[in-house]
Amino acid sequence: MLCYECSITGCRRDAIGVCSHCSVALCAQHAHLVAEEITMRIPLVKSVVLPRRARLLFCQVCKAALEQECAVEQDEGQTLSSREAEETEPAAVS
Numbered sequence: 001m002l003c004y005e006c007s008i009t010g011c012r013r014d015a016i017g018v019c020s021h022c023s024v025a026l027c028a029q030h031a032h033l034v035a036e037e038i039t040m041r042i043p044l045v046k047s048v049v050l051p052r053r054a055r056l057l058f059c060q061v062c063k064a065a066l067e068q069e070c071a072v073e074q075d076e077g078q079t080l081s082s083r084e085a086e087e088t089e090p091a092a093v094s
């Protein structure tokens with residue numbers, strides 16, 4: 001399989017893996033390895049982060065998009081306004 005990102009720019013480079021999110025094939029230059037925290041849920045207590053981390057491979061597009069989601073979650077100041085925006089938007093699902 002050939003790298004999708006390289007094929008856009010007209011190059012042909014062998015892929016070393018696929019993006020965990022969108023499944024495009026990626027070469028070593030375009031693949032981004034991320035350490036994923038593994039959590040274990042204990043009923044009535046909380047979720048506990050386990051010591052070992054799993055491996056996730058992302059393309060640059062999905063990595064940026066997923067990091068963007070995290071940034072919004074951490075910014076509690078915008079929670080209310082983003083909820084209001086969701087309510088006014090036409091329902092895309094259902």
Ligand SMILES: [Zn+2]
Pocket residue numbers: 003004005006007013026027028029030
């Ligand atoms: Zn590539």
Ligand SMILES: [Zn+2]
Pocket residue numbers: 019020021022023024058059060061062063
């Ligand atoms: Zn992707």
